[in-house]
Amino acid sequence: MNKSFEEQLKQLETVVKELENKDISLDDAIKKYKEGIELSKVCYEKIKQAEELVIKEIK
Template identity: 50%
Template sequence: MTDRPVTEMSFEEAIAELEQVVNQLDSGDVSLDDSIRLYERGAALKARCETKLKEAEAKVEQITLDAQGNPTGTRPADGS
């Protein structure tokens, strides 16, 4: 686990650390205080992953296709 701010992490970094947090909590080898700290970190990591996934989904929704289904570019996010 790192002390890096969650808001600076990529999706891949956040999901990897979230897996580490879950494994530590599952092991049962951490004190109550450490468990609380890990849970809080895990909640922040989960929120970061959800945010990054929503951002990616929004980008995918903006891809425009031609008549054959091939990507031709993107359209503005406001639907114009």
């Protein structure tokens, strides 16, 4: 099941908070960073698709 945009954005926010934690190990930080990058790509694509839909509807 695909998560909604809101769920993925919330997950990305959680990853960012975890990365801001000063007690995180380097290995965990790298894993979280990679997870965050993937989540940001998915969120960006969903925003881009929504923008294209709105532009199409306006024309």
